[in-house]
């Protein structure tokens with residue numbers, strides 16, 4: 161069945177002279193890598209077509225992928241095929257002009273929440289959207305062209321979204337597809353330097369997070385990154401939000417949460433939720449959010465709601481620990 165949808169997507173691509181690529185808001189390595197990588201594959205394979213990626217988002221650690229395309233007139237959208245990558249809901253597509261496009265293809269690895277495409281290829285068990293793009297490339301290798309740059313972008317998304325091939329969605333297929341990218345000549349030393357080197361100040365911030373974090377009775381670690389803290393360490397929102405990953409290796413804390421104050425208080429407090437062994441997306445869904453079983457996002461609108469969410473996560477951790485063995 162997936163072979164049919166991949167073939168249908170390739171046929172659609174062939175039918176259009178202009179293809180526009182889209183990704184989700186709050187850009188990460190996977191939505192950046194999948195759009196950049198697919199753009200390069202299409203550019204190499206179909207030099208006569210116009211392939212556009214119009215997006216305004218900036219990300220410090222993804223700068224190495226280079227800038228996106230500048231604005232395009234509305235008429236350009238109207239004649240185009242849109243391919244939206246790594247975005248489960250239409251409300252989270254970063255460039256809202258996707259809606260002007262004549263037809264939409266959705267390629268995503270999140271739980272299906274909104275089948276907004278004319279063609280929807282959704283595989284929630286995949287570890288990244290980049291893995292799906294590589295799978296697409298692998299299915300039509302004799303027809304599609306790739307180079308080391310496309311492979312680097314796609315490999316970067318696979319690495320970041322799978323926690324360096326650590327998360328449970330990683331399968332033998334993931335590694336076989338990653339190997340296919342490495343074979344194109346990815347410079348992993350430079351790539352990992354781009355992805356993982358930290359500024360001195362950021363490491364100081366990390367130390368501060370460890371000072372400030374708290375733990376509930378049943379092992380939910382959490383921290384709030386206030387505007388004051390962000391100003392003190394000179395953090396952009398992206399770096400402030402990365403605090404979630406600092407708490408991922410605490411023994412007995414199966415769930416960890418970061419609450420990040422955004423610029424305008426009326427926009428609420430951004431919540432990032434992560435877990436191992438137990439699932440956490442059901443808690444996010446009660447607070448304007450969602451996501452994967454063990455990696456989700458939400459928004460709370462008061463300190464009381466923040467405390468309520470922490471209690472819900474604590475109850476989920478308690479229930480899990482009481483009914484399961486082997487967790488750590």
Ligand code: AMP
Nearest residue numbers: 432433448449450451452455456457458
């Ligand atoms: P984040 O913490 O923003 O990296 O989000 C983790 C996962 O949850 C990502 O796969 C997001 O796509 C998803 N996610 C984050 N926020 C939301 C939301 N408000 N609604 C649905 N999914 C979300």
